Amino acid sequence: MGRHVAPYEIQVQEDQTSERHATMTAIASDKKLFFASLLSFATGSMLVYLNCWLLTPPCYINVYTRTLGVENSKVPPGYTARAVLRPLKKEEERPLPSTPVYTGLIGEKPCECVGPWHQDFFSPAQWKIRQRNMEKCLKRYEARQIILKSIHSHVDGSSPISYPSHGLYVRPLRAVQLDGLRISWFDSKSIVTNTVHTVRLQCEKGFFRQLANVPSANVSGENTNDMTIQTTRPLLLNRQLRHFVYLNTEFDTNAFDLVKIHYKKFSITMPIHIRHRLIPWLYEQGGERIQDRVSVVVKTFLRYSNLRRLVRSVGELYPGTRIIVADDTPYQKFESFQGENTDHYMMPQFKGFFAGRNLGLSQVYTEYFLYMDDDHYLKPYTKLEVLVALLDRTDFHVVGGVYEDLEMFATTIRVLGDSEHACYEKLRGWYHTVPEFPGCYAVDHTENFFLASTAEVKAIGFDPHLAQSRLGHQEFFTSGLGKLRIAVCSNIIVGHNKTTEGVDVELYQKYRVTDKAYRNMRIRHHLFRDNLTCVGVKYPRNESLAQKVPTSPKEVKDRREMEGVAMLKELQDKTHPLHRYVYGKEEID
Numbered sequence: 218m219g220r221h222v223a224p225y226e227i228q229v230q231e232d233q234t235s236e237r238h239a240t241m242t243a244i245a246s247d248k249k250l251f252f253a254s255l256l257s258f259a260t261g262s263m264l265v266y267l268n269c270w271l272l273t274p275p276c277y278i279n280v281y282t283r284t285l286g287v288e289n290s291k292v293p294p295g296y297t298a299r300a301v302l303r304p305l306k307k308e309e310e311r312p313l314p315s316t317p318v319y320t321g322l323i324g325e326k327p328c329e330c331v332g333p334w335h336q337d338f339f340s341p342a343q344w345k346i347r348q349r350n351m352e353k354c355l356k357r358y359e360a361r362q363i364i365l366k367s368i369h370s371h372v373d374g375s376s377p378i379s380y381p382s383h384g385l386y387v388r389p390l391r392a393v394q395l396d397g398l399r400i401s402w403f404d405s406k407s408i409v410t411n412t413v414h415t416v417r418l419q420c421e422k423g424f425f426r427q428l429a430n431v432p433s434a435n436v437s438g439e440n441t442n443d444m445t446i447q448t449t450r451p452l453l454l455n456r457q458l459r460h461f462v463y464l465n466t467e468f469d470t471n472a473f474d475l476v477k478i479h480y481k482k483f484s485i486t487m488p489i490h491i492r493h494r495l496i497p498w499l500y501e502q503g504g505e506r507i508q509d510r511v512s513v514v515v516k517t518f519l520r521y522s523n524l525r526r527l528v529r530s531v532g533e534l535y536p537g538t539r540i541i542v543a544d545d546t547p548y549q550k551f552e553s554f555q556g557e558n559t560d561h562y563m564m565p566q567f568k569g570f571f572a573g574r575n576l577g578l579s580q581v582y583t584e585y586f587l588y589m590d591d592d593h594y595l596k597p598y599t600k601l602e603v604l605v606a607l608l609d610r611t612d613f614h615v616v617g618g619v620y621e622d623l624e625m626f627a628t629t630i631r632v633l634g635d636s637e638h639a640c641y642e643k644l645r646g647w648y649h650t651v652p653e654f655p656g657c658y659a660v661d662h663t664e665n666f667f668l669a670s671t672a673e674v675k676a677i678g679f680d681p682h683l684a685q686s687r688l689g690h691q692e693f694f695t696s697g698l699g700k701l702r703i704a705v706c707s708n709i710i711v712g713h714n715k716t717t718e719g720v721d722v723e724l725y726q727k728y729r730v731t732d733k734a735y736r737n738m739r740i741r742h743h744l745f746r747d748n749l750t751c752v753g754v755k756y757p758r759n760e761s762l763a764q765k766v767p768t769s770p771k772e773v774k775d776r777r778e779m780e781g782v783a784m785l786k787e788l789q790d791k792t793h794p795l796h797r798y799v800y801g802k803e804e805i806d
Contacts, residue, residue, distance in 0.1 A: 332752025569686025617663025640753030
């Protein structure tokens with residue numbers, strides 16, 4: 218007789234049996250999934266390996282590939298991220314509309330001629346001869362220049378060659394180690410197969426030399442300008458590159474050699490600047506006073522009453538300051554001002570402005586010089602200490618003041634056009650304020666009252682051509698474009714005496730007032746000298762620069778006087794930014 222089973226026991230037994238069956242089914246499913254994953258991983262790895270062998274470009278070592286946003290990308294330690302970019306869609310390659318305001322700033326601004334053209338002064342035959350002369354002069358001039366923008370180095374974005382993009386410096390006939398030159402990555406295929414890695418270096422004005430021989434690195438072409446390094450071991454390749462030097466063998470005081478470096482399909486150009494060490498021109502000085510650091514240079518002609526006032530004002534406000542006077546007054550009217558602090562040089566008569574400025578500048582042996590016309594004079598509020606402090610504490614070379622009777626004081630100059638058609642654009646205004654010097658602005662051109670660094674201005678000089686004999690001013694500043702940094706301070710005001718007391722007016726006007734023949738000669742000379750095709754824009758009306766203030770000389774002079782007196786009172790305040798330069802014992806850094 219069989220055992221009677223209660224209904225609930227049968228139900229429990231059935232439930233336990235179903236649970237065991239489900240568990241065994243799940244385990245079997247997990248095993249299948251595990252083996253499928255393992256097989257998928259092995260297959261994927263094999264495909265990646267075959268891809269590295271069979272396809273190009275080759276795989277890189279430790280490449281972590283994942284599709285994600287560039288901004289939020291995080292690469293695991295030990296891996297290098299590689300982005301694969303899809304080509305743009307057709308609609309994404311359509312030309313985009315550009316903003317004319319900004320596209321108009323690209324490249325050179327076209328020249329706008331408003332005055333005579335250079336060729337207008339000559340017949341066709343004469344113009345051809347003049348053009349040939351200009352071309353020959355320009356070719357000789359350019360041969361002596363170092364033009365940095367002509368050294369172009371383009372590197373492929375995926376290039377494995379790392380190097381100092383700004384280049385290296387070496388003294389003439391000396392050597393420099395190629396620091397920073399290396400191969401940054403190698404493909405895995407070449408490592409597995411022991412592929413020979415080859416780096417080739419070429420130059421024009423020197424040789425490559427080996428400091429030490431790295432084992433297993435084969436070097437050919439040592440002590441030549443075309444050298445090759447070969448090795449199957451990437452680390453040894455970079456180690457050998459660290460033990461090479463470039464030796465300059467072709468002397469030049471200031472030149473570039475372009476070292477070309479090739480690895481596989483990649484090439485780069487590394488500039489090496491060959492240059493003598495620059496020697497500074499230092500000026501001994503007895504102290505920190507204006508008298509110890511500044512000389513005054515004056516060019517005069519006949520106007521001795523004005524010159525007397527200038528000399529007196531300098532002696533009263535800055536006693537002991539040396540004044541250098543260059544004088545081309547006719548011999549029969551010459552009056553000597555030679556004195557304890559005044560050196561008066563007699564020039565050949567009627568030589569003019571710039572010849573006299575060159576003479577005066579040649580006799581300066583202080584760090585700075587103050588240029589003044591003979592009808593200028595210092596006033597109590599003409600604080601030269603501010604101008605000296607600005608040159609001391611900034612990288613400017615020239616800083617000017619303002620005339621007491623002239624409204625506008627700041628000018629910018631641009632060279633417009635290209636090598637075939639160029640002219641100047643001269644505008645009233647400034648670029649920006651000079652930090653820590655309120656009332657001072659960066660410009661290209663000041664009036665004829667300025668303080669300057671002697672060494673830098675001597676390197677520019679003044680053109681003594683006859684075209685600058687009666688009128689010479691802008692030409693100095695155009696010669697300094699790109700070479701001199703120039704500022705102007707509207708709160709440094711100089712007196713301007715236009716009286717003709719004791720002056721032979723008729724003789725003065727004969728050699729100083731310009732006529733049409735002189736002006737045409739001046740234009741021809743400047744167009745030739747500066748390689749220009751025409752006279753460009755000069756002081757066009759610009760509403761943004763218009764000042765709603767009195768503009769007559771007398772009204773301007775009265776207002777400047779009030780501004781100068783107010784400036785003196787403000788400088789008494791120790792919190793004024795310029796107080797320490799004028800009244801404090803400010804030490805030069």
